[in-house]
Amino acid sequence: MSTSSENTIRIYVMGSAYEVPRGLTIMNAMEHAGWRFTRGAGCRSGFCGACSTVYRHEGDYRLRFVLACQTEAEDGMYLVQLPFTPAPRVSYTLAELNPDENVLLQHYPEIARCVSCNTCTKACPQDIEVMDYVQAALRGDIAQTASLSFDCIQCGLCSMRCPADIKHYHMAQMARRIYGRYMSPITEHLEDRIAEIEKGVYEEELDALVKMTRSELEDIYAARVVE
Helix, strand or coil, X not given: CCCCCCCEEEEEECCEEEEEECCCXXXXXXXXXXXXXXXXXXXXXXXXXXXXXXXXXXXXXXXXXXXXXXXXXXXXXXXXXXXXXXXXXXXXXXXXXXXXXXXXXHHCHHHHHCCCCCHHHHHCCXXXXXXXXHHHHHCCCHHHHHHHCCCCCCCCHHHHHCCCCCCHHHHHHHHHHHHHHHHCCCCCCHHHHHHHHHCXXXXXXXXXXXXXXXXXHHHHHHCCCCC
């Protein structure tokens, strides 16, 4: 039975109950309960996808999928931390690929098993339209696959829930790599900037940044011009 007070909530981690303060992320709540992360923690407060977590609420059979560092713990959560998602990635050499419309299907033929159940999309903590980019891959539309999957952070929750055993995120990463190497238009002034870097134009500025204190770097970051 879940219990809560003004300042605490009760969560369940791997079957054991813990009272933790309100307002903590799932990751911080688990650490408060005494769990130590030796893997699956990643950047801890950013955007890396390492802390994929499955949970359900008491009395609710549905599984829910989130990133532990971004989601606030709730009273009555039953949590399972996943150290990794075992979805094999196909080996390939990007420079040797023929970027034709069948290349994704050739390397990841299981995408043809997609039954359009949309479970992958529902599992995505980034709200990416995963099923849509799988269908784009089936059509041979590499650019659309790359575009729709652009925000993927490789957490693997889509593949974990897929009844067809599709490796969505590995396939999408391949699409983005192909698009970047063979199909993406050259960015304006890119060659000029590369030449400047090779000549060491920015070395002095980089050396100054390396020598700055954390507070000085934070001040510069806060004062940056955002276009």
